[in-house]
Amino acid sequence: MEQSIYRSHILVCGGTGCVSSGCKQAQDALKEELAKHDLTSEIKIVETGCHGFCEKGPIMIMYPEGVFYCELTPEDMPELVEEHILKGRTVERLLYTEPNTKKNIPSYEEIDFYKKQQRLVLGNCGHMDPESIEEYIANGGYEAIGKALTEMKPEEVIEEVKEAGLRGRGGGGFPTGLKWQFAAAAKSDKKYVICNADEGDPGAFMDRSLLEGDPHRIIEGMMIGAYATGADEGYVYVRAEYPLAIARLQKALDDAREYGLLGENIFGTDFNFDLHIKAGAGAFVCGEETALMNSIEGKRGMPRPRPPFPAEKGLWGKPSNINNVESYANVPNIIRDGAEAYKAIGTEGSKGTKVFALTGKINNTGLAEVPMGITMKEIIYDIGGGISDGNKFKAVQIGGPSGGCLPEELLDLPVDYDSLIEVGAMMGSGGLVVMDDSTCMVDVARFFLNFTQSESCGKCTPCREGTKRMLEILNRITSGEGKDGDIEMLERLAENIKSTSLCGLGQTAPNPVLSTLKYFRHEYEAHIYDEICPAGACEDMLKGYVIDEDACIGCTACARVCPVDAIEGNVKEAHVIDLDKCISCGACVSKCKFDAISQA
Known part of the structure; x- marks a missing residue:
């Protein structure tokens, strides 16, 4: 022993x-x-x-x-x-x-x-052995499902979740309790609960970390959801690129069965429930709930028209409830500690905490759990440590490919569902990419649209063809071949795609373009009409650099870092760049302390 x-x-x-x-x-x-x-x-x-x-x-x-x-x-x-x-x-x-x-x-x-973090969902992550069911139980694990099964009726569980104000953490923020109520009301001899762990946003790893660091919490949350909705079987749909998450989740399932926490007559009641893992192949569209169900059934991951909604006709035609990893991870706290304790955190319309993956031009990258209502500035500067390399903040992309880019004037914005929607962004799953003044916002829009366009399943024409046309225009603009009318065409295409696409992927794909047009329209105009990239990031538009004779003090720093010896000049005299030799690498710009170098 x-x-x-x-x-x-x-x-x-x-x-x-x-x-x-x-x-x-x-x-x-x-x-x-x-x-x-x-x-x-x-x-x-x-x-x-x-x-x-x-x-x-x-x-x-x-x-x-x-x-x-x-x-x-x-x-x-x-x-x-x-x-x-x-x-x-x-x-x-x-x-x-x-x-x-x-x-x-x-x-x-x-x-x-x-x-400034408030680690509730991530409370166990980093503080216990995720492969030990004993440690999870010692930290209060499975108390919530025990309470639900022995002290509460299914409808009381749903009311507690509704009262807590939990909203879906996977994107749109739909009220979780209301979603459960729809599934519970459906009449059927068989029901399912599904955990969407198909985390596809670039740079996002919240769900992966929860599955790796606290898998029993997800199991317990799903058990409570199953009891509340009348389900007896569940699936965790997790992408195969997460082998460690899958391995730890599988061990947690095996241990829970051994302890009698999965199977028949759980806690001595008539509640029966078991869980399975379905490994996905990594298609971004399978993050959409109907495409995810198709994939579990062994079909191609493509969205289904709605209605009927999954709560009525879901997996194998049976009523199904789908939430993402972080949504289920919040549930044990709500049931164990009560709705009042949970809703004491956050804002009027957004309760609890949210986990964000901080990436980009920021000093402290990683995973942060913060109370709803915290400002973007607090996340970036207090938790994230500010912009790396002493550069100036330019924008933050929140919500991944489905979200939007927010400028400096919105840094004091409280981070909650409603505030973000009002400014043209969305919470999404929690990706948060910080950009400095070396970032071209047109190129950022092109990057995210390229991702969603390549991940389109192709089922509906607006998403399949519309995103391709938008991407073609953005490619032309960032290559210096933009033309009058391109901006207006992007806006028309974006609105049509948003209003006519079949699923959430297409409906939100234009968001990065629309938000950058809203807050950084001048950069699009500079690319098209002035034929320059203000950030100096679009290589096809660079025509070399020039030195301002009045600003240059002849320190020779730029000449020393030029890889092609394109800079000439004597010490303490203004230098000159030979444009025939210049390869527009930007090394001289980053080295100059006097802002004496700019695009030609």
Whole structure:
């Protein structure tokens, strides 16, 4: 039997991000080092799920001190054991360094990235072994389903979720309790609950991290949903590109069955329920619920016309309820702690917290869970640590390919469902991409439209052909071949696609174009009418750079970094760029401290 009392615990992040940066190798080296010093019986290593601060992996937290070490390598382990474990001295060089103050911060709780977070859904992630059902139960796991089955009627569960104000975390924000009510009202001898874990937005990894770090929470949320709606069978639809998530979820399912938490007569009641995993092939359109059901049935992942809606006629023609991973993950807290506690967090129309994947030109990338109503500025600057490399903020893309780009003047916008819709964006699944002033907004729109166009299933003409026509126009504009009328044509196509496409993919595909036209129309006009890319990012439009003689002080910094020796000039004299040699790489621009270099 494993020893249960240790003088110290070392929590090692075992999420995909840290695995890819070498946490397994660092963990193996740590085990070897502990064995050398005969410390194996005193120090317990716990491999956890994602801590969220992915760019700083591999991550280890030493308890009981709570010291946070990051960016570790196997070569660091001898010093870590010798200094921290044997001598009780913090290894300063392995601590997190705050990007603005350059201070080393030893405590997990004092790191800015975590300070303003409110980790409810992610509460267990990074703090327990996700492959241990015992640890999940010790942290209050399966209490909620026990309470629901033994103390509440199905309709009472639904009312509690409705009262809590939980809205779907997968995109549109439809009230979860109301969705459950529709499924519960349907008459059938068979019903299903489905978890949509087909996380396809570029840069998004919220669902993956939850499945990897706390799989039992998802199982428990689905069990509660099944009890409330009258279902006895469920599917977790997760993309095959998430092998670690699938493996940990499968172990959680096996353990739950062994403990009698899945199967027949759960908690001694007449409630029977079991769950299966369906691995998807990675088609973005399968994030749409009817396409997802087609895929589970073994058909091509293409949307179905609605109505009938899944609550009436879903998987194999039976009533089905579909929510995404984060939606189900909120449910155990609501049932265990009550609706009042849950709705005390957030805004009037958006209750609880939301998990975001922070990426782009930002100092602290990773996974952050924040209360609804927090401002975009707080997320980007307080949690994200501000813009990287000292550059200037330009825009933030929220909601992935279905969302929109918001400018600097909207940084004080509260992040909730209704506020985002009002400004032409949407919550989406929670992708959040920060862009600085080196980003071309026309090219950003082109990037996201290229993604959705290639992921279109092709079933309906507006999405199949309309997005292709829009992409052709954007390709021309970013290549310097835009023409008068292109902007108006983009707007007409966008509105037609939004209003006539069959499913959510097509209906939201034009959003990045429409939002960039709304807030950055001048960049489109500069590309078309002035034949320049203001950000200098569209390579086909670059015609080289010139130096302002009045601004140049002759420091020679630009000449020293030019890879083709296109810059000439003497020290303390204005320099000149030979446009015949210039390859428009931009190295000189990034090096010049006096803003003396611009596009020709």
